[in-house]
């Protein structure tokens with residue numbers, strides 16, 4: 001990489017925001033090893049033996065690597081101040097292996113996951129971690145299932161459910177702004193408590209650029225989102241713009 005590009009990257013907005021996120025975590029450190037010690041890692045390894053990696057699986061999909069995934073999810077919890085907030089009820093959409101809700105429980109919160117049942121490893125890990133989940137598929141312009149309760153926080157990390165179909169060139173057909181509006185309205189009206197929040201965290205695009213194209217950024221901002229790095233945070237009340245903890249450590 002050219003020196004000028006390296007320099008640009010070092011001082012990009014994202015790098016500065018990332019530094020700020022780290023600094024905020026340092027002010028309230030969490031010992032991930034204490035959480036890791038509560039896990040039966042040999043059982044996780046057995047699950048992986050039972051359900052081996054698919055050929056060409058990406059390294060990030062090593063869900064048996066509890067040390068990595070607990071670390072990531074402690075950071076997610078810290079970024080939402082869940083390490084020092086009163087007990088909350090949390091719904092995690094696309095909960096995957098269940099690590100986020102496991103970490104949340106360690107901090108005193110109660111959680112429910114929602115996911116498809118396509119990945120047998122996730123069935124095994126959520127059972128092992130004792131993470132409750134509802135099996136359901138999220139579709140565009142279709143309400144989420146009735147869950148019989150409202151939540152203080154609805155989360156979705158490394159969101160995938162907006163990907164509708166893969167094109168021949170490997171890119172995805174994705175939800176349109178109208179699909180996002182329907183989804184956010186549905187969660188606001190049916191699943192969030194009056195002071196509840198919705199957090200959506202997105203993978204970067206395959207070329208490394210932000211998920212938030214200018215069209216999607218405009219769409220999310222119009223719905224009252226506060227956008228920080230890869231994340232969009234919404235209040236239950238569309239007229240309120242909620243704050244990430246990063247604005248005040």
Ligand SMILES: C[S@@+](CC[C@H](N)C(=O)[O-])C[C@H]1O[C@@H](n2cnc3c(N)ncnc32)[C@H](O)[C@@H]1O
Pocket residue numbers: 093094095096097114115116118119122136137138139156157158159160161162
């Ligand atoms: C990249 S994984 C992320 C898992 C977890 N949130 C994390 O960050 O580790 C995406 C998850 O979304 C789930 N998912 C994908 N499409 C979905 C859909 N249409 N409805 C519900 N869940 C879906 C997958 O099964 C998977 O668990």
